[in-house]
Amino acid sequence: MTPTPTAPPVEAGRAAGVPRSPARRRRRRIGRFTPRDIAVIGLLLGLPLLLDLGLIWGPALASIGLSFTSWDGLGEIRPVGLDNYVNIVSNYPPFWPAVWHNLLWLAFLGLVATPFGLFLAVLLDREMRFTRFYQTAFYLPVVLSLAVVGFLAQLIFSRDYGVANAILGRTDNPVDWLGDPSINLWSVLLLVGWRHVGYVMLLYLAGLKAVDPVLKEAAAIDGANEAQTFFRVVFPTLRPVNVIVLVITVIEALRAFDVVYAINRGRNGLELLSVLVTDNIVGEASRIGYGSAIAVILLLISTGFIAVYLVQVFRREDEA
Template sequence: MVAIPTLIQLVLVWLPTVASIVLSFFRWDGLTLGGFQFVGAANYRFVFAESPAFWPAVLHNVVWLLFLAVIGTPLGLLLAVLLDQPIRGSRIYQSIFFVPVMLSVALIGIIWQLFYSQDNGLLNSLLGTAGTPRAVDWFGNSNVNLWAALVAATWRHAGYIMILYLAGLKGVDPSLREAAALDGANARQIFFRVVFPAMAPTNVIIVVITIIESLRAFDIVYVINGATNGLELVSALVIQYLVGEGQVIGIGSAFAVVLLVISLVPIVFYLSRTFSTKER
């Protein structure tokens, strides 16, 4: 029972990871088997010093992270708190808000393309500018397309965070709330001083998930405009160099390794917290 999942993990995750690390030190066009040329750290020098898109992509990833952390995650928490109340139809509301999580991110990008369409999109129609020269090109204008994509990403992210926080709220001992209420605490004080701190393990998971979501963001921006014209992200640069026109496998692998190293930071933090908690 362990061997088959381990083999799948080895073939689909670990071998490609090791191959990417090795290829990042070579120059290869991805076509000729004998075309390997060892270039050492040249690919990494290109990534950090010569690539015109890397640092803008890093900035966009940071903005993506901040937006999800400040808007998306608190919105999911708010939905969880509201739906944790004894209201009629709570399960129906939970299902409605969770639907975007079940959709592929590429499909979400297509849905929001229709919403943001310059000619007949819902948003421009509500603004009364659809089909006119005053219509906003939400995905074509590099000054606003990142924020438009972030709203689409938040639509999905908030539902995911809502479910996680709902599970966390259900796991809080009711006696803690009762004790705080008997001591005279109001609803706001009970939540921020008793319930929220009691969900510390859930909060750590949410932080890690939010960071990883911002790093692996790819599908929406790639569907919108191929992750160009203001929507450059590090994950998109990996694909552009690996399978794009004029592919350079070594440079694409170097981008992938950089993204891997950045992603390991929250993962190591989460694992260290988990194991230290178990030891205590």
């Protein structure tokens, strides 16, 4: 009697319905990629990674390293330790005014422009008449670069031919909106806030559209008015949008450069840290190590605000 051939262990296990191991399934899926597929995947993943390293992380790490040196871009790189930071804090007059101006910039965008953008988003979420027109009108300034906003500031707030003095009837005794250090920063902040409001409005409007209407109906059934419904039900669901808005606000406030540079090269009351970085690295002084130290200080300030807020957000989520 001829013995019945037995199936190999793998085939027998497969016939019995035993699933393959995860490692074996991964090897089989990887084995299906052709060399061309692997090359395409490597190109699509590797090229953005190289660009990220070359354009973002590379210069950032180089700036941190150069901040501890003295270098003019041509001669020998000489280590100086913390001397650049000490000189910036104690012997560089424009530094502290620039820090104060950046903090004012951040406070204005965060406490004035951002809440106003949220307010406009709440109004537009009610589907009033001409909603599309209002959305376009409020968002239109966002497509303008800050350099263009700087030129608009000159047209509006110029002492001799500005629109502001003409509207106020101050042509005989004009106000120097951009030349007076006591008011020129606030004049610029009005236009910067005008641009920032549209961006914040669009982000919050997208978040409000994603809120489940059932939550609002349940709050109304429980007797909550519109204000209570918004602050206790709707606004907590906008936490992811709040994180995005915070990051954008901090970045917009601390990277501001174009608008003040287009007005008066960031001088006479419009000093900003980004302008000081440019003046030291690209200017006639060519103090690359000194400018890199200012850039590192700017990086620490920006990441500090964002890190503190994110820690608070994650802590609240863990407690909940």
